[in-house]
Structures are given as C-alpha cells and as structure tokens.
Amino acid sequence: MRTRAAKRTRATAAAALGTVLLLSGCSGTDPADEPMRYLSLAWQTQSVEANKRLVEEWNEANPDRPVQYVQGSWDNVNDQLVTAFEGGDPPDIIHNESPALTSFQYRNYLADLSGDLPESLRSDIKDEAWQTVTIDGEVVGVPLLQEPQVLIANADILKEAGVRIPTSEKPWTWDEFAEISKELTVPGERHAVAWPLDNAVNRMLNLSLNYGGTFFDIGADHKVTVKVGDEEREVVRRIHDQLYKDGTAARAAVGMTASDPLPGFYAGKYAMVQGGVYTRQQVTEQAPDGFEWVMLPPLVGDSAAQGATSQTLSVAAESPHREDAADFISFLAEPENQVDLALGDWLLPTSQEALKAPELTTAKNQWDVATAASDNLEPAPYLQVAGFDEWKTRVAQPALQEYFGNRISIDELARRLEEDGNVVMARYETK
Amino acid sequence: MASMSVRRTAARTGQYLALLCYLVFLAAPLLWLVSTALKTPQEMARLDPTWIPLAPTLGNFAEAFGEQDLIGAAERSLLVALASAVLTVAIALPASYVLARYKSVLNRIALGWVLVSQVFPFILVIIALFMILRQFGLVNSLVGLVIVHATFCLPFVLWMLQGYVRGIPRGLEEAAAVDGAGRWRTLASVVAPLLAPGTAAALMFAFISSWNEFLFALILIKDPEIQTLPLVLVSFTGPEGVARLGPLAAASLLATVPSLLFFAFIQRQFKGGLVDGAVKG
Numbered sequence: 133m134r135t136r137a138a139k140r141t142r143a144t145a146a147a148a149l150g151t152v153l154l155l156s157g158c159s160g161t162d163p164a165d166e167p168m169r170y171l172s173l174a175w176q177t178q179s180v181e182a183n184k185r186l187v188e189e190w191n192e193a194n195p196d197r198p199v200q201y202v203q204g205s206w207d208n209v210n211d212q213l214v215t216a217f218e219g220g221d222p223p224d225i226i227h228n229e230s231p232a233l234t235s236f237q238y239r240n241y242l243a244d245l246s247g248d249l250p251e252s253l254r255s256d257i258k259d260e261a262w263q264t265v266t267i268d269g270e271v272v273g274v275p276l277l278q279e280p281q282v283l284i285a286n287a288d289i290l291k292e293a294g295v296r297i298p299t300s301e302k303p304w305t306w307d308e309f310a311e312i313s314k315e316l317t318v319p320g321e322r323h324a325v326a327w328p329l330d331n332a333v334n335r336m337l338n339l340s341l342n343y344g345g346t347f348f349d350i351g352a353d354h355k356v357t358v359k360v361g362d363e364e365r366e367v368v369r370r371i372h373d374q375l376y377k378d379g380t381a382a383r384a385a386v387g388m389t390a391s392d393p394l395p396g397f398y399a400g401k402y403a404m405v406q407g408g409v410y411t412r413q414q415v416t417e418q419a420p421d422g423f424e425w426v427m428l429p430p431l432v433g434d435s436a437a438q439g440a441t442s443q444t445l446s447v448a449a450e451s452p453h454r455e456d457a458a459d460f461i462s463f464l465a466e467p468e469n470q471v472d473l474a475l476g477d478w479l480l481p482t483s484q485e486a487l488k489a490p491e492l493t494t495a496k497n498q499w500d501v502a503t504a505a506s507d508n509l510e511p512a513p514y515l516q517v518a519g520f521d522e523w524k525t526r527v528a529q530p531a532l533q534e535y536f537g538n539r540i541s542i543d544e545l546a547r548r549l550e551e552d553g554n555v556v557m558a559r560y561e562t563k
Numbered sequence: 564m565a566s567m568s569v570r571r572t573a574a575r576t577g578q579y580l581a582l583l584c585y586l587v588f589l590a591a592p593l594l595w596l597v598s599t600a601l602k603t604p605q606e607m608a609r610l611d612p613t614w615i616p617l618a619p620t621l622g623n624f625a626e627a628f629g630e631q632d633l634i635g636a637a638e639r640s641l642l643v644a645l646a647s648a649v650l651t652v653a654i655a656l657p658a659s660y661v662l663a664r665y666k667s668v669l670n671r672i673a674l675g676w677v678l679v680s681q682v683f684p685f686i687l688v689i690i691a692l693f694m695i696l697r698q699f700g701l702v703n704s705l706v707g708l709v710i711v712h713a714t715f716c717l718p719f720v721l722w723m724l725q726g727y728v729r730g731i732p733r734g735l736e737e738a739a740a741v742d743g744a745g746r747w748r749t750l751a752s753v754v755a756p757l758l759a760p761g762t763a764a765a766l767m768f769a770f771i772s773s774w775n776e777f778l779f780a781l782i783l784i785k786d787p788e789i790q791t792l793p794l795v796l797v798s799f800t801g802p803e804g805v806a807r808l809g810p811l812a813a814a815s816l817l818a819t820v821p822s823l824l825f826f827a828f829i830q831r832q833f834k835g836g837l838v839d840g841a842v843k844g
Contacts, residue, residue, distance in 0.1 A: 175799065175800065175807070177626065177630060180630060202786075203795075203798045204798075205797040208778075208781060211686070211778075214690075215689055215690050215782045216693075216782070218693070218694075219693035219694050220697070221697060330804070389803055389804030389805065390804065390805055394608055395608045396610055398608055398610070399609075401610070414608075417604045418605055418607070418608035419608075
C-alpha cells in the first residue's frame with residue numbers, strides 16, 4: 133500500500149515539476165537581447181497578412197535587427213500601453229492613432245523621431261499629415277493611414293429618385309444633402325440616412341471643420357479653452373434636424389456603432405449610411421448579390437475640409453532599439469508598402485506617391501472617390517489638446533448622446549462642452 | 564381518481580415544459596454562436612437573422628484557424644487554467660479549514676481582509692503588479708500569469724470553501740477521533756470526501772475564471788508565442804465596435820469546448836446531502 137502511495141506521490145510531484153518547468157520555459161529574457169516588438173493593431177485579414185509579410189521581408193533583409201510581430205487590439209490598446217510604459221517595458225514600435233499620441237507625449241512616453249527619418253519619407257508625406265503627429269514641435273510618430281468621412285448610398289434608390297449623383301468635382305453641399313434626404317425618405321418605410329452616433333465625438337469634430345468649427349482655442353501660452361460657437365454648432369444641429377425636424381435620418385441608428393446600420397442599409401431601410409472610407413470593405417463583403425452601392429464624396433459646407441486623424445507608427449522613448457525601430461517604420465512607410473497596408477485596411481495612405489498607385493485610383497470599389505477625398509483632409513485641431521481624451525469620454529461623449537437623443541437642447545450641449553470641458557482642460561494646463 | 568391522474572400528468576407536462584424553456588434559454592447563446600460560425604458574411608448581415616444557416620460554410624473556421632494559432636493558444640490557456648485552478652484550491656483548502664474551524668481574532672481579520680480585497684477594481688493594482696512581477700522576471704511568463712490568476716481567484720475560493728467546511732458537522736470529526744483516528748486520518752478519510760463537491764465547485768470556478776481572463780494576460784504577455792486564447796480572440800475585433808463576426812464566432816466556439824469538457828469531467832462530484840443525517844439532533 134505504502135509503495136503504491138509513494139509511487140503516486142512521486143508521479144504527482146514529477147507532473148507538478150514538469151508543469152512548472154514547462155511554464156518556466158516560456159519566461160522572458162533580457163529586453164536588450166530581444167528582437168524589436170512591433171505592436172500592430174491590424175485586424176482585417178488582408179491587413180494582418182500585409183503586415184506580417186512586410187515584417188518577414190524586413191527580417192530577411194535585416195537578420196541582425198529582427199522585428200517580432202505582436203498582435204494588439206484597438207479596443208484596449210491604450211490601457212495596455214499605459215501599463216507597459218509605466219512598468220518600463222513598452223513595445224518598441226507602436227501602431228496607434230494620432231489622437232492617442234497627445235496624452236502619451238504629455239507623459240514623455242514617445243521618442244521624438246525628427247532626426248531619425250529619411251528626407252524622402254518626410255517630403256513624400258504632406259505637411260497636414262505630419263501635423264497630426266507633431267506635438268510641441270516633436271515628431272512623435274509617422275502618419276501612415278487616414279480616413280475621410282463619407283456617405284455610402286444605395287445606387288438603385290438614388291437612381292429611382294432621380295437625384296443628382298455627386299462627384300468629387302461637384303459634391304453635395306449640406307443644404308443639398310438635406311433637401312435630397314427629404315426626397316429619399318418614404319415615411320414608415322425608409323429613412324434617407326442612418327447616422328451611427330454611438331461613439332461620434334471624433335467624427336462630429338472632424339466634420340465640423342466643414343463650417344470652420346474647431347471646438348478648441350489654443351492660446352499663445354498653450355492655454356486651451358473649449359469654445360462652441362455658431363461654427364461648432366452647425367454640423368451637429370443639421371444632423372439633429374434630420375433626426376427630429378425633417379425625420380429624414382433614422383432615430384434607431386443614434387445608438388448604433390459604425391457597422392450596425394449596414395443590415396438595414398442592405399434591406400433598403402436606409403438609402404445612405406454615414407461612415408469612414410473603410411466601410412466599403414464591409415459593404416463589398418456583406419451586401420447581397422446584385423446590391424448596387426456608390427460611395428459619395430464628402431459633403432461641403434463653407435468648405436469640404438475635414439479634420440483628419442492618422443493611424444500612426446511611433447517608437448517608445450525607452451526602446452533600446454530606437455534607431456532600428458525608426459528604420460523599420462521608414463520601411464513600412466515606403467510608398468509601395470503603404471499601398472499594401474492601405475489596401476488591406478481600405479484606408480488612404482499618407483504617402484503622396486502611394487496615392488498615385490493604380491490600385492488606389494481605380495474605379496473598382498470606389499478607390500478613386502476615396503483617394504480624391506484625401507485632398508480635403510486637414511489636421512484635426514483637437515490633436516494638439518492634451519486633455520482631449522478625458523474631455524471626450526467624460527464630457528463630450530455623454531453630452532452628444534443626450535443631444536442626439538433629443539434630451540437636451542443645443543444651448544445646453546454647448547454649455548456642457550464648454551463649462552465642464554474647461555474644468556478638464558484646466559487640469560492639463562501645466563506639463 | 565382519474566381526475567387526479569390527469570392533474571398529475573398536466574403538472575408533470577408543465578414541469579417539463581418549464582424545464583425545456585429553461586434549457587432553451589441556457590442553450591440559446593451557444594446555439595447562436597454555432598449558427599453564426601457557420602454563416603457567410605452576407606447571411607450575417609441580413610436584417611431578419613435565421614437560426615439555421617441558409618448556406619452553411621466552414622469558411623469562418625478556415626479563416627480563423629488559418630490566420631491565428633488558435634490550437635496553440637488554447638493549449639496554453641488550458642495549461643494556465645489547470646495550473647491556476649490546482650494552485651488556488653491547493654492553497655484555499657487548508658486555509659479555509661483553518662478559518663472555519665479555529666476561532667481567533669486573526670482569523671476574523673483574515674476573513675474581513677478577504678472581503679475587503681474584493682472591493683478594489685483590478686485596474687487599480689495593475690501597474691504596481693506589473694512592476695513587482697517584472698522585478699521577479701515574471702512578466703511575459705505563463706508562470707507569472709498562473710500566479711496572478713491564482714492570487715486574484717483565491718479570496719473568493721477561500722470564502723466559498725470555508726462555507727463548505729462550516730457545513731460539515733464537527734461531531735463527525737469528534738466521532739472519528741473517538742474511534743481512534745488521528746488528525747490527518749480524520750482530514751483524509753472524513754473531511755476530504757465530504758468536501759469533494761465544494762472542491763469541485765472551487766476548481767470549476769478557478770478554472771473558468773482563469774480560462775476567460777483577459778486583462779492581466781493582455782498586460783503581462785508580450786510574446787505572441789505564449790499568448791493565451793482570449794488575447795487571440797480579440798484580434799478579430801476592430802475599432803468602434805466593428806468585428807469580424809464569422810471568424811470570431813468560430814474561434815469563440817473553440818473557446819467554449821474546454822470549459823464544457825472540464826465541467827462534464829468533474830460534474831459527478833457535484834452532489835448534495837452528503838452530511839444529511841450524519842449526526843443526531
């Protein structure tokens with residue numbers, strides 16, 4: 133009996149030891165000896181493939197400074213990064229979007245790449261795009277991909293209604309859009325447009341540039357003040373009118389995220405949906421056979437200007453591989469590589485050379501319309517605002533939801549954005 | 564007599580119907596997951612969704628398994644979850660016995676602390692935890708992840724098990740002592756078998772908590788070669804709530820299988836009434 137029990141004990145101990153050794157075998161090593169870690173947020177199949185292929189290509193050409201592809205997720209990347217930065221172990225190369233960079237730079241997490249990028253790259257990307265990653269004179273990333281806001285329409289419904297189809301040369305104005313929306317609406321059956329407004333702060337701010345709305349005044353002393361004047365009110369008021377005055381926009385879409393209205397769009401309940409240019413990918417994949425769609429160029433107010441944010445590549449200030457990481461980013465940002473990445477994500481490259489590529493100027497999948505829209509992109513004013521993230525989540529998001537839910541007036545919206553917003557801004561005044 | 568029989572049959576039918584409704588309610592999310600995993604992107608975007616796919620496809624599975632190392636991630640998750648569950652219960656069992664059986668100020672403080680520790684959101688401690696683990700070389704290590712999972716599971720499991728221990732009448736242990744059993748013999752032959760359902764429940768809880776855990780894994784694991792399953796699943800989601808639903812459903816289906824198997828394996832331990840009538844009075 134005792135022998136059997138002893139054997140069993142030994143076997144259990146061996147199994148436990150084996151498990152510990154197996155698990156321990158997975159432990160990390162000294163960061164300086166590790167390859168550069170590239171935290172990528174690519175999530176669409178083509179985009180993931182393009183990223184992994186480019187990493188392989190780099191590793192073949194640079195075996196002495198390899199890059200390791202690490203898959204991240206848009207949903208929680210900033211929590212992940214803050215912990216990694218504070219813990220002193222961030223990824224070397226960071227894929228993110230420009231609005232997030234301001235708060236990271238506020239804490240000195242990112243390297244200034246001003247002196248590390250080749251002139252060919254600097255001149256290939258427009259100044260407007262560089263401005264989205266330039267904070268307090270420091271270049272804290274390379275802008276890679278951009279996303280204009282557009283409308284995607286059911287082509288058959290537009291044809292039946294006999295309305296003018298807008299072109300990049302002659303887009304719809306907001307007034308024209310409001311009038312045409314009335315023609316496209318069939319009470320009880322179809323709304324002209326679905327505005328998915330669940331998480332709409334960035335989009336509203338970007339579109340508000342159509343009327344010169346910037347929402348933030350940045351003084352010479354870098355003091356930031358929130359302001360909501362006539363220019364800032366114009367776009368949100370027009371959307372609110374469509375929802376509650378004209379009845380041309382679907383109220384059901386107010387609480388929807390970007391892709392939620394698409395089933396209704398395919399079923400003909402909405403003649404148009406608003407979204408980014410990447411929405412085309414979902415439409416081509418999901419739309420029923422025979423469904424004809426068309427992407428409409430951005431709407432025009434006082435101008436067609438839209439605030440632009442960029443998907444970016446940055447280097448962690450603490451990275452022991454800073455120069456190599458900057459070289460890798462320059463490699464990814466080469467025009468032909470940007471074309472691959474843009475095609476994978478259905479977004480627009482920042483490289484002017486890449487924008488001329490035949491794949492991005494073809495009429496297939498409306499790439500020509502998307503590419504033409506890049507001319508209207510201007511750096512979003514909020515990119516320079518250190519407290520923007522907090523203002524967005526604690527003040528603007530709930531206030532806009534209440535406004536679009538018709539629970540507060542536009543004056544109350546403006547009051548909250550300004551008064552509550554300025555309390556937030558005051559906390560970020562000294563760096 | 565006949566009317567009583569009819570009434571009994573009607574009551575029984577009603578009971579079964581209620582049970583059926585409850586089963587459907589419980590199974591619906593899983594069935595929907597299966598249905599979604601087998602649908603084409605076009606069918607998923609229909610305004611009137613169907614339970615049974617009109618044109619079933621395995622494309623989502625091919626895409627999910629082709630793109631990510633789901634099997635490897637599932638193996639690592641299994642290893643971490645099993646190790647965490649065993650470690651948690653191994654610590655909690657003796658600790659819960661001591662807490663339940665020995666009355667002292669220290670025990671009361673310990674129990675109070677266990678409760679208070681549940682008040683703090685995990686996110687509050689994450690940076691400090693990351694720095695401590697880094698000092699011990701446990702960041703980017705499955706050992707570190709097991710320790711963290713066990714640590715955060717321990718208070719609840721401890722609380723749960725000490726409740727089970729309290730449910731075992733002291734008289735049984737005293738009777739064993741009167742019969743000549745020593746302390747260890749009493750624990751092994753009397754207490755441990757009676758604690759089996761509680762231990763099984765604790766193992767199940769610790770296993771599922773670790774299997775599903777995302778935040779700590781996200782923060783601690785850097786190397787894609789040792790990512791656990793929740794980290795791989797999230798790669799099918801994009802910005803603004805957009806997700807690749809088909810591959811995500813296919814991969815999520817894989818994620819539910821080990822929990823179901825583990826539950827099937829230990830469910831025989833879940834039985835009540837073991838101590839009913841064990842002592843008089």
